Amino acid sequence: MRRLSYARAIREAHAQLLAQDPRVFLIGQGVRNPWYAGTSLQDLDKEFGRERVIDSPVSENATTGAAIGAAITGMRPILFHPRMDFMLLAADPIMNQAANWSYLFAGQVSVPVVIRAVINRGGEQGAQHSQAVQALFAHVPGLKVVMPATPYDAKGLLVSAVRDGNPVLYIDDRWLYESEGEVPEALYEVPIGSAAVRRSGRNVTLVATSYMASEAAKAVEVLAGRGIDVELIDLRSIKPWDRNLVYSSVGKTGRLVIADAAWVSGGIAAEIAASVAGDIFHALKAPIARVCLPDAPAPTSAVLEQAYYVGAEEMVSAVEKVLL
Amino acid sequence: MNASDDRGTIEQALWRMMVLIRVVEERIGELVSVGEIHTPCHLSIGQEAIPAGVCAALRPDDSLWGGHRSHGHYLAKGGNLRAMMAEIFGKATGCARGRGGSMHLVDPAQGIFGTVPLVAATIPLAVGAGLSSKLRGTQQVSVAFFGDGATDEGHFHESLTLAALYQLPVLFVCENNLYSTHLTLKERRVKDNIVESADLHGLSGERVDGNDVMAVQSAAQQAVQRARAGNGPTLLECRTYRWRGHVGPAADLEVGEDRRRELDEWRQRDPIARCRERLRAQGLSSERFESLEAAVRDEVEEAVSFARQSPAPDDSELLHHVYVSRRGV
Secondary structure (H helix, E strand, C coil), X not given: CCEEEHHHHHXXXXXXHHHHCCCEEEEECCCCCHHHHCCXXXXXXXXXXXXXXXXCCCCHHHHHHHHHHHHHCCCEEEEEECCHHHHHHHHHHHHHXXXXXXXXXXXXXXXXXXXXXXXXXXXXXXXXHCCCCHHHHHCCCCCEEECCCCHHHXXXXXXXXHHCCXXXXXXXXXXXXXXXXXXXXCCCCCCCCCCXXXXXXXXXXXXXXXXXXXXXXXXXXXXXXXCCCEEEEECCEEECCCHHHHHXXXXXHCCEEEEEEEECCCCHHHHHHHHHHHHCHHHCCCCCEEEEECCCCCCCCHHHHHHHCCCHHHHHHXXXXXXX | CCHHHHHHHHHHHHXXXXXXXXXXXXXXXXXXXXXXXXXCCCCCCCCCHHHXXXXXXXXXXXXXXXXXXXXXXXXXXXXXXXXXXXXXXXXXXXXXXXXXXXXXXXXXXXXXXXXXXXXXXXXXXXXXXXXXXXXXXXXXXXXXXXXXXXXXXXXXXXXXXXXXXXCCCEEEEEEECCEECCEEHHHCCCCCCCCHHHHHHXXXXXXXXXXXXXXXHHHHHHHHHHHHCCXXXXXXXXXXXXXXXXXXXXXXXXXXXXXXXXXXXXXXXXXXXXXXXXXXXXXXXXXXXXXXXXXXXXXXXXXXXXXHHCCCCCHHHCCCCXXXXXXXX
């Protein structure tokens, strides 16, 4: 099958959705500029015109609110926030408005908006160009949150997000943009709320989100070399998350490690750990381990960054620890 | 019918709408006082000319976006009185089926997509409705109603810029009642110049006597025509005064330095009395006023009875509609 990069897969989903549905439009900061978006939106303005591909001022509140108002009145906007940190300026439209309106108005109003946020860390960018605050949004009833880790899912989850009737946060990670994988040319959907088993195994369940799923694939190889058979689950959606798949895997292995490249306290790993401990405690043979970021803002110095970020190495240690 | 008869007919309809809003809100105030209504109710008594005048310039498919003080907006745009009253009573027959109360009103069939109390929150949503109209080519206009307090928020300024930049069919209606909860305008800004935000952000702007319903209607008409013709958004700063306190029926006489004096002055500029005076000069009889007003009172009492007799929501519905189940495509 044809191979595409993660960023190109995102671009293809946008192009096909814009071509297929006149209600779809794109708005946000830097949609014309590769400095913001890599190749993930390249030349969409040339292909579909600047009426539908709108490069906006640095007005997170107004652009987010406008995308929501357009969604309520019949459009299918895709909103682009090139940095998740900056998106926090739009916390009101996302958390108070988009998330609430269906419930508040008893289903008479819906908000079918896709809010795309890019995690763009590393490179000595520091605390306000690096944050991964997916848990904040997964906490809020009314929002769905997806985090694709592969080019295939990057395309299919964007399609599902645009076609969903609810506000969906689509969070992609800049560290994945150049990774390649098989991507069908036709439009297809990856269902929201469904995780994927990347490797079957008997000894330990490793659940990973987004970029950590690609790191986990490396960890699993190292562990296989040491005779440890890991079942790797790429969570793909963090709200709702695939309880059934995680529970059935833990039911088989009895051991669980969760990797999420975000702060450890109150994060998605904590939510999964609490759910597993509360619902299938009897299945566990060992304490649950988490591989997350320390509870500190991201530093700038490369030396400190190296110490701050976690990856395959920490996952290997965590898996070995739960097997002791 | 000649033009002045036509104008007289409009003015009579606007007078009736203003009376409806006032009678409804006075009744809500009484029901709050006796403890029959519990949800926080923000009354717009004294400000009725603005919703009545603006909404008279709109088409049914134009959209309306409001805030916490939006009973008048809802009624003037064609919202259902019984459904609003039942909502305020927290009943299953309410316009939001008991999930909204006074501060969250909705009637999508009338273009009322929502009123919510987070200050300024619906201003960018109205911009989005304008963008939607422009992209679909429907010539629908969207109207955001908000108070002077909302102009202290970044939402307001960002939204004005976006609407002007993309020449969107949006009408920003600031009901400047000179108070943001307990703070007077001069305690919040150096200059009394909200209307100047229009020029600053590149859109049309006009300061209007918000207690003159025909002046409001005329300014709104021009703004709506401009928007529909593709000539961009307008900010109307409608000067008015809140007769009651921020929330509930009390007058909040303790706020501001000059609240009592201001209140006396502004009561002399009662939009309903001014309109009635003009209609009387045009020959409308006292009997006619009385019979119209009696009909309004009956309508309001009927809505109160409907709300009282309606069932409460079933608690089995608690978790319904957190998400919509229907798909987009």
